[in-house]
Amino acid sequence: MRLHRIRLRDFRGVHDREVTLAERGVTVLQGDNEVGKTSTVAALDLLFDAADSSRRAEIRAAQPSGVDAGPEVEAEVSTGPYRFVYRKRWLRRPRTELTVLAPSSEQLTGAEAHARVSAILDETMDRVLWRGLRVEQHTAVGQADLGGQDALTRALDRAASGAVGAASSPRPDPSVDDGLVERAVEELRRYRTPGGRATGELRLAEVRRSAAEAEHERCRTALEAVERDVAVRDRLDADVATVRARRRAHAAEVAELEDRWSGLQSRLREVETARSRAVLARERADSARERRASRDALVAALGADADVVTRAAEALAAHEGEHAAARDERDARRAADTAARNEAGAARRRADDAARAVSAARDRAELADLADRLQRAEVARTGLAAAGRVLAATALDADDLAGLEDLARDLVRAEAARDAAAARLELTAPAGLTVLVDGTEVTLGAGETRTLPVAGSRALSVPGVLDVRVRPGLDEAGRDDAVRERQQALAERCEELGVAGVEDARVARREADDAERRAEEHRAALARELAGHGDATALRAAHDAIRDRLGEDIPEGDADVPALRTAADAARDAADQAARAADEAAAACRAAEDAVRDADTRAAVLAERAADARHAHARRAEELRAARAAEADADLADAEGERLARARDAEREHEALAAALADDDPDTVEARVVNARAVDERLGGEAVRLEREHAETTGRLQAAGLEGWHDQEAAAAAELEVAVREHDAVARRSAAAQRLHDTLARHRERVRRSYVAPFRAQVERLARIVFGSSLSLEIDEDLRITHRTLDGTTVAFGALSSGAQEQLGLCARLACAALVDPADGVPVVIDDALGHTDPERLARLGAVFTAATAADGAAQVIVLTCTPERYHGIGAATVVPLAPSRRPGEHAREREAPAAVVEDTPARTPGTVVDLPRAPRAG
């Protein structure tokens, strides 16, 4: 299809405008917003689709506001062999006009015209492709849905055939396979869901079949149950009869056994009676024997009692002797005891006397000691007083003495120093000579040498011969002064202390020390003597106490204390011994007393025992006499013998009866009777059980009879057969549909795959212009671009940038336009796309447009844009600028129309637009 021109009148904002399009290549309709670009395309759709009577929302929206005129569209179109002018007006005076110009001229109006155009379009163009190749304003340029496009498919088919070189047969009616696959799918969907599950008829058939199977099974089960019950009933009938017969037969046997058993039972009772009699006789015999034995025992007991009496009397008599001996012994012991006690008292007194003598002797010794001590204490006190007096006389103490000593030492040192430093005068006399030295006569032996220190001045004179004065030098004088100073100090100190000199002081001191020591010794002696008494007074008090105690016999001479003590010890030992002897005698006396008491007790016991024995004997004798009076001993013996004989008879009789019964085997008869009764009972139970089961089965059968199981089963079987048959038929149809669909789809896939290659070649050819020669694309069977590979990098289509998607989408559409047969071709309409494309790519896209539309007979491309610079790069474009087309009244308010607008004559040159003046329209 090709559009030659489109004219809009009173369509939305357009008053009256005709646009002429280039027959091949690209036509760019450029104009500002709201100038009516999109309206042009929308108007074409309405023209082809909407009847003039339609009042669709789009049509009502196309009605210009405030104008009493319906929207009107006119287009001149060539498609296939046809070329026609088609005009429609809606809402106000609706009208449809068709003028067919070629192949043969035709003139139609109204619905006929509409139908004719629809027929022509359906015949010659792929209307789905027409929409698929369009890029609407404001929508992203994505993938065009090209998979189902028949025109494209045919083109690709052709290309594919050409590619493989197969001679394609002529196609008199290429549209025959239109929708065949879709119909096959539709057919298949009657039976199967896309997931392969049964649905629709097939599902119903399956449900019906399984329901019928279940129902049939149910009925069959019930029928079989009834048949089993019938069989059970038959068996029960037979069993009941059998059991009855057996019970009857058994009854006779039971009766016979019962008779025998009752006979045996009466004999059993007889045997039992005999046994009781024997037992009774035996008991009586036993009692007679017992009576006789007890009499014997009584007699024996009496004898024993007599013995006991005798023995008791003997014992008593024997005891009397022992008793008397005990009393004698006791009396002897008592006398011994008294004697021992007296002896012990005497010994004690002696011991006390001895002890007292020892004590007095000791006191006396102590008194003497204390007197000595008192005396010594007195001596010590006297000495102490004397020493005290000496001490008090001595004023010089130890420190004073030490001071004097120091001073004396200093003096000595000074003198030594002076002497050491002094000149010496050695005198040697060859013969004895006497000289005066400082007035002192000094005799010198022959040859003796004497050295004299010169201290101070020395005067040496041999009397009469010579006087020599030796004077020291200055130094020696100083030293001599120091010596004198010290002598002075010493003298002063001695005076202070009241001593003559150092030696004197030392003597005084020694005397004081001796007094001190003596005082100390006396003090120690005093303390020693007073030890244990505190002071002298206490000592004296102790002394006086002892003296008082001794009283008169103070000076009893010197008693021998150790001898006294030995005597006292001996006396005490003797006293102790006597006391022990007394104790032993007392104990012996007590033992004798006890023995006498025991003997008394025993004598009493024996006497009592003897009395008891006598009583017992008397009683027993009385008893025996009474018994004998009642029944003589001989009678008892006779009775015993007679009863024993009777018991033996009774026992013999019982044994005979029992043996006779045992011969008839009563145990076996009893076992048989018991068994026969049990059998009878069991048969009775069996009969009851069978009758119960019989009744139950009968009840079930009666109930089942009213259920009509046969009818139900027959109906279910019929239903099952129909359901199976129907299911088989449907399943077969379903399988056929599946097979057909699969086969068709498989072949279509194969063909589609072969379509992909030429389509891809065409798209890649165009896209390489944009993306460069390294581009390759992957395209699936639905002719969608799935991946783009550029410079070795493969990216999924969805992951590409908006710009790249847009460019590839455009390339795909243009590839379609370039591929399809010119006879099948439809215009590619692009409404303001490429908003995401950068200027560089835009320039390249221009080349794409040119390349896509360069081929002879390539499709029309119509680009609508308000930004013409996007499409400047399209070399072969025919640019049609659009200006607002307004009604005359509106001109005043708006700027002037562009100069391209021609006021009167519509131009027929491609690429022009004519804004027609408002002309009166024919009615």
Place this chain on the structure above:
Amino acid sequence: MRFVHTADWQLGMRRRVLGARPPKEAAAGVTGEAQARYAQARLDAVAALGRLADQRDAAFVLVCGDVFESNLVGPDVVARACEALASFRTPVLLLPGNHDPADAACVLRRPDFARRRPAHVTVLDSPGVHEVAPGIEVVAAPWRSKHPLTDLVGEQLADLGPAPPGTLRVLAGHGELDVLDPDDDEPARIRRDGVLAALGDGRIHYAALGDRHSTWVDAADDRIRHPGTPEVTDFDEVDPGNVLVVDLDEHAAAVATERVGCWSFVRHDTRLDTDDDLERLDAWLAARPDKERAAVRLALVGTLSLRQRSHLDDLLAAHGHAFAAVEVLPQHSDLATVPDDADLADLDLHGFAADAATELFAAAGGSDGGADTEARDALRLLHRLVGSDR
């Protein structure tokens, strides 16, 4: 003495060929409408033979077994049967047969039957001689279980003494004669020799049998008879739909065969290879009388093209609406659908569709048994889909 001899009423019988009961869902396929009419027809036949007996002044109607299809028929079947019997004025004797034996579940003893049983109806559920009227005795050999182990009729005859003078004796038995079905394994077969001997020495004067749904008379003695079912029950029956009106004396029986049934079950075997064959089948079906009371079972053998097969399907569907049932018996049919080149050309397909069709043709091709029926079905569907497009 005149009586009506009938048997095998099979009341409560359903025929699967007549379709199922109406399914709960409105699915395609035959419904139970024919089934209901058929059930009514069986009752109508009973009523008709009752009227016949009344008109002919019969002494009694003797039903030799299988009054009911089963002992377990529903109370509705029993009730309707009793209603039909109540319309008789002639006494009726019912013998339990193999379908309704006198076992524990016997329908003829069931309370619902006993309650509704008209007074003139007698159930011969105890074996032996029953006096029906002075001078008329019936020797009954009822089935007491589904699987008897002896020849029940022979058992009765063995114990039977000669008929008293002036008394007519009719034997009532149920089962196949050994001559008709020489099955040695079946102990319940009726020994014909015994029956012939009894007829010969006058112990009985007529052997009324049941169980065989076709009307039949013994070649050696025409007093041994099967009346057949009064209304057809299966396709293999010969001359069903009759009752016998018997005029009996001590030496012979004059028997009139009277038709009471209205339905027909027809089996038709034919070859289908050409369009002419199809037309003949069409004509044969069109010529059937009383189609609403006819069930047709077709056994078709032959080879058809796709187009012919479609024609056959259309034809059968069209006739199916008129008949009570039209059934193609699969196990006896061998109908191959073979696509031929004309079929392929008819399709007029191109491109991948043509390739697909060619493949299916190849798969379906040939008339040999191994041909791919699914491919043929797929081709038929393709045929239809392409056809619907035009």
